[in-house]
Amino acid sequence: KAGVTQTPRYLIKTRGQQVTLSCSPISGHRSVSWYQQTPGQGLQFLFEYFSETQRNKGNFPGRFSGRQFSNSRSEMNVSTLELGDSALYLCASSLAGRGQQYFGPGTRLTVT
Amino acid sequence: EDKVVQSPLSLVVHEGDTVTLNCSYEVTNFRSLLWYKQEKKAPTFLFMLTSSGIEKKSGRLSSILDKKELFSILNITATQTGDSAIYLCAVEAPRTGTASKLTFGTGTRLQVTL
Numbered sequence: 001k002a003g004v005t006q007t008p009r010y011l012i013k014t015r016g017q018q019v020t021l022s023c024s025p026i027s028g029h030r031s032v033s034w035y036q037q038t039p040g041q042g043l044q045f046l047f048e049y050f051s052e053t054q055r056n057k058g059n060f061p062g063r064f065s066g067r068q069f070s071n072s073r074s075e076m077n078v079s080t081l082e083l084g085d086s087a088l089y090l091c092a093s094s095l096a097g098r099g100q101q102y103f104g105p106g107t108r109l110t111v112t
Numbered sequence: 113e114d115k116v117v118q119s120p121l122s123l124v125v126h127e128g129d130t131v132t133l134n135c136s137y138e139v140t141n142f143r144s145l146l147w148y149k150q151e152k153k154a155p156t157f158l159f160m161l162t163s164s165g166i167e168k169k170s171g172r173l174s175s176i177l178d179k180k181e182l183f184s185i186l187n188i189t190a191t192q193t194g195d196s197a198i199y200l201c202a203v204e205a206p207r208t209g210t211a212s213k214l215t216f217g218t219g220t221r222l223q224v225t226l
Binding site for chain 2 (some may be wrong): 004028033037041042043044045048053056058087090092097098099100102103104105106
């Protein structure tokens, strides 16, 4: 079975721009979660989607949004980028949202 | 707010040593505790613990959970250089019944030297 894939792997943007990141879960997995990882804060939960519905949301500003499609693929969007948004963005999938999550390789976003 | 604290933050040991990594938590609606290993990018799953006192073991790695004292430990015996990584502890504590939400600690960076 193919693992979780994320595109792009690396991205450089300037302040004020917006960005869209994509995540394809493991086949059959319906839950997709997104995390932001920075050296100072560690891994922080952004949101979780299940069957195209956002079920859970972390403490991030409204500039961070996401969606999930009927094939369970998910996208995350960050608008009006700030320098502090530079991070590794990881997505993880699971069958139904409980227990073990399988992580993708991440997208490294650099905001200049 | 849910909180997961790992200690130590970093650790340098010699190959062959035994190490113990700690994870304590304060969460509401605890469901499970998970350990992950992160070497380059994607964290890879090690253990999931739901019941107190039952040790999970995989090769040289083992882990146990204490739900009364709200902590878990991850032991690595006979460490090898390939064990060098960041070890992440996460607690599954969803706000709603079926949703998923992992709260991570900041991790323990382990370096194993020859």
